[in-house]
Amino acid sequence: MHATCDVVVLLSGTGSNLQALIDSTQAGDNPARIRAVISNRADAYGLQRAQDAGIATAVLDHKAFEGREAFDAALVELIDSFSPSLVVLAGFMRILSGDFVRHYQGRLLNIHPSLLPKYKGLHTHQRALEAGDAEHGCSVHFVTEELDGGPLVVQAVIPVELEDTPASLAQRVHAQEHQIYPLAVRWFAEGRLSLGPLGALLDGQALAASGHLIRP
Numbered sequence: 001m002h003a004t005c006d007v008v009v010l011l012s013g014t015g016s017n018l019q020a021l022i023d024s025t026q027a028g029d030n031p032a033r034i035r036a037v038i039s040n041r042a043d044a045y046g047l048q049r050a051q052d053a054g055i056a057t058a059v060l061d062h063k064a065f066e067g068r069e070a071f072d073a074a075l076v077e078l079i080d081s082f083s084p085s086l087v088v089l090a091g092f093m094r095i096l097s098g099d100f101v102r103h104y105q106g107r108l109l110n111i112h113p114s115l116l117p118k119y120k121g122l123h124t125h126q127r128a129l130e131a132g133d134a135e136h137g138c139s140v141h142f143v144t145e146e147l148d149g150g151p152l153v154v155q156a157v158i159p160v161e162l163e164d165t166p167a168s169l170a171q172r173v174h175a176q177e178h179q180i181y182p183l184a185v186r187w188f189a190e191g192r193l194s195l196g197p198l199g200a201l202l203d204g205q206a207l208a209a210s211g212h213l214i215r216p
């Protein structure tokens with residue numbers, strides 16, 4: 001049996017990734033425990049999902065703060081009141097300051113809907129289609145100061161079909177997000193995943209630059 005690993009999830013929206021995490025932590029042998037869900041938007045549906053699962057929620061509205069640094073400092077204080085071992089970004093639509101990212105160095109994960117380093121930022125599905133890519137997917141990575149640029153942990157790769165639209169591709173990628181994010185969080189909670197000086201380590205071994213690859 002592993003000791004439990006306290007997790008705080010940050011989100012701004014629907015929270016389908018949060019739901020996948022909640023569902024995965026209900027498996028008896030998963031040491032990850034979601035202690036709190038924090039949103040910068042009071043209307044985020046993810047807050048409802050958390051409440052339905054009996055998880056503490058909090059809202060910190062960025063518009064109430066004078067600038068990014070002040071908001072991020074308050075966010076750190078709020079997160080740390082739950083003393084998490086891991087902080088998980090699950091559709092948190094804010095760019096985080098260097099101070100924030102450094103504070104959670106090695107214990108801050110993000111999920112991004114592309115095969116990073118391709119398509120950092122927004123509209124990833126449309127960009128993959130426009131580029132004529134044969135494959136697309138999603139990535140879990142440790143967060144560093146470079147936006148969508150930290151060491152990769154795991155990627156799910158799916159084929160792009162001729163008839164795909166941004167919406168159909170988004171739907172299939174989303175389904176893969178719900179597989180790989182719980183996997184990465186579980187690895188971390190079990191003490192198997194860490195951030196070394198040169199990149200992500202799984203069971204003490206350096207992961208490939210692409211992270212662990214899954215082709216469902």
Ligand code: GRF
Nearest residue numbers: 014015016017091111112113
């Ligand atoms: C996902 O596409 C994720 O990759 C991105 O934000 C979206 C969040 O979706 N970072 P949801 O709120 O978990 O459904």
